[in-house]
Structure formats: C-alpha cells, structure tokens
Amino acid sequence: MFVDSHCHLDRLELDKLGLSLEQVIAHAQAQHIEHMLCVCVSLAEFEQMRAQVAAFPMVSISCGEHPLHQQDKVAAELLLEKCSSKDVVAVGETGLDYFYAPEAKLSQQDAFVSHIDVAKALNKPLIIHTRDARADTIALMRSHQADSPGGVLHCFTEDYDTAKAALDLGFYISISGIMTFRNADELRSVVKKLPLDRLLIETDAPYLAPVPFRGKTNQPAYVTAVAQAVAEVKGVSLQQLAQHTTANFYQLFKQVKKAA
Template sequence: MFVDSHCHLDMLALDELGMDLPEVLAAAKKRQIEHMLCVCVSLAEFPAMLAKVKPFAEVSVSCGEHPLHQSDSVDAELLATLAAQQDVVAVGETGLDYFYNPDTKLSQQDGFVKHISVARQLAKPLIIHTRDARADTLALMKAHNAEQASGVLHCFTENYEMAKAALDLGFYISISGIMTFRNATELRDVVRKLPLDRLLIETDAPYLAPVPHRGKTNQPAYVTDVAAAMAELKGVSIAEVARHTTNNFYQLFKGAAHKNAAA
C-alpha cells in the first residue's frame, strides 16, 4: 500500500478530471493508495479545506501558510489555534521561496520562524517548502531548533548537500513527480544516494503530474508512478518502496497513523 504524503485535494480541478472528490479517492484506492495528506497553504482557506475532506477517513490535513500565499505577517496565534485541532497532523506548508518572491524574504523568514515555533509548541511535524533558499532555510531550521518538531522537506529539488543537512536534523525528504521529468538529472542522482528509510513520496496534486501523465491534472492515484520511478532508480522492487515510504509517513505523521487505524 502507498501513501500520498502531500497533495491539495481542495485545489483539484474536478471538472478537468471528470470526477468528484469521492471518485478521486476511489481511483487512488484502486491503485493501492491507502492514505493522503491534504496540505494547507492559507490560514484563511483552512476551514473550508478541512470541511471538504473531513468526511474521509483516508485523508489527513495540515495547517499553515505557504510562503507564496502569506500576507505581510503570519498570525501566529491563529496558526497555533487552528493547528492545535485534533484533525491536524502537521504544521505547514511553510518555508522559503526566493525563486518567485525574492522581495518578500524578510516576511517569509518571519513566517517560517513562527511556524517552527508553533510546531515545537504543539509537538507536530513541519512540512517545509524551499526553493532557491538553501542557506537561509537550513540556518533558520538550526537557529530555531526545528529538529525538536521534526518534519519533511517536501517536493525536494535541491542538492544532496542540503538533503544530507536536513537528514542530520532528523527530517525526511519527500520526492514528487519532478523526479520523472527529463531534465531532473541532479534530482535523480540525489534520490539514488538517499536512504529509503528517510524518503517519502508525494504528488503535490494538482501540480507536477509524473510521467506518463505529464501535462494532465495531477491526482493522488499517480503517486504509484512516483514510487515506480523511485524503485527503478534505486534498483529495488516497488513493493519495497511502498513499504518504506508508507512506514516513514506514519512514523513522522503519527496523527495520521491514529486516524488510519481508526478507519
């Protein structure tokens, strides 16, 4: 069985898929995906996201403010209140993105630090987005003791040195369909080097559909294709990738494990 460790079910263009949400989840189940983590990008949109997926036992949620979605200042008190809910298994996604918004570096850093603080306070793991901000991401993680919360660097596209630094802090690395893209040579080299017991797989749906679905709206069912690509790269069976990445997911996101057990 597989887990999609990062998707945005509330953002799916269901008309493009020709399915409603229960059908999307059924399609995932047919491909042996047993659980999905629906990741929040906006505190303002969190209540609506939670309401949409709450009926489904196979879906867990996070709570946070994406660095490209945040206002000038993240409301730390609101974040702590929302993220404290029992349904929330992680804090984020948060982090730094200097590729798209280099002019908001300071506000992004402030928001990231607040997320780290809330995650530590609630003892819930962090979901970290990082792009073109390797040094600052690691520096803030270290300076503010992110290792006390643990977490994952999601949709990883950085170099091996950054991955190793994150592993040394007790974090996991999550790999998306980008690994299957023709120009992702460096990322594939990184994946070959990383140990299976520290890897997760994800779709980041509706974005970044893996080959052979490139150009289509992504969906959780396609996480199996990410697993197959990882298995080929690492020279192991897809069953071994499934076993490791699923175990890793429940080890990190313990609230999801409890929800899945109760389903």
C-alpha cells in the same frame, strides 16, 4: 500499499477533471493508495479545506501558510489556534521561496520561524517548502531547533548537501513527480544517495503530474508512478519502496491512524 504524503485536494479543479472528490479518492484507492495528506497553503482557506475532506477517513490534514500565499503578516496566534486542533497532524506548508518572491525574504523568514515555534509548542512535524533558499532554510531550521518537532522537506529538488543537512536534523525527504522529468538527472542522482528509511513520496496534486501523465491535472492515484521511478533509481522492488515509504509516513506523522 502507498501513501500520498502531500497533496492539495481542495485545489483540484474537479469540473475540468470531470470527477467528484469521491471519485478522485476512489481512483487513488484502486491504485492501492491507502492514505493521503491534504496540505494547507492558506490560513484563510483552512476551514474550507477541512470541510471538503472531513468525510474521508483516509485523508488527513495539515495547517499552515505557504511562503507564496502570505498577503499579510502570518498571525502566529491564529496559526497556533488552528494547528492545535486534534485533526491537524502537521504544521505547514511553510518555508522559503526566493524564486518567485525574492522581495519578500524577510516576511517569509518571520513566517517560517512562527511555524517552527508552533510546531515545537505542539510537537507536530513541519512540512517545509524551499526553492532558491537552501542556505537560509537550513540555517533557520538549525537556529530555531526545527529538529525538535522534525518534519519533511517536501517536493525536494535541491542538492545532496541540502538533503544531508536536513537528514542530519532528523528530517525526511519527499520526492514528487519532478523525479520522472527528463531534465531531472541531478535530482535522480540525489535520490540514489538518500536512505530508504527517510524517504517519502508525494504527488503535490494538482501540480507536477509525473510521466506518463505529465500535462494532465495531477491526482493522488499517480503517486504510484513516482514510486516506480524512485524504486528504479534505488534499485529496489516497487513493493519494497512502498513498504519503506508507507512506514516512514506513519513514523513521521504519528497522529495519523494507520489503515485497518
């Protein structure tokens, strides 16, 4: 069985897919995906996201403010309040993105620190996004003790030194469909070095559909294609990869109830 450790079910354009959310989840289950983590990117949209997936016990939720969704300063008290809810299993998506918003470095850093502080206060793991911000991401993780709650660098596309620094802080590394892209040789070489007991897999749906679905709207059912690509690079069977990544998911996100 597999787990999609990072998706955005509330952002699926279901009308374009011609599917209901129930059908999307059923398709995932048919592909042996037993659980999905629906990740929040906006505090303003959190309650709507929560309501959309509330009926599905195989879907867990996080709460946070993506570095590219910060219209205003992140309200730390509101973040703490929302993340305190029992159904919230992680803090984020948070982090730094200097690729799309280099002009907002300082506000992103402040928000990132707020998320780390909330994660520490609640002892809930962090879900971290980093792009073109390797040094600052690791530096803030170190200086603000992100190793205390732990977490994951999701949709990882950075170099091995960044991965090693995160691993040394007790973090997990999550691999997305980018791994399957033709120009992802460097990422594949990094994945080859990563320990199996610290790997997760994800779709980041509706974005970044893996080969052979590239160009289509991504969905949790496609996480098996990511798993197959990772297994091939790691030189293990698909079953072994599934066992490791699924166990890792439940080890990190301890509040998630394992499938019966």
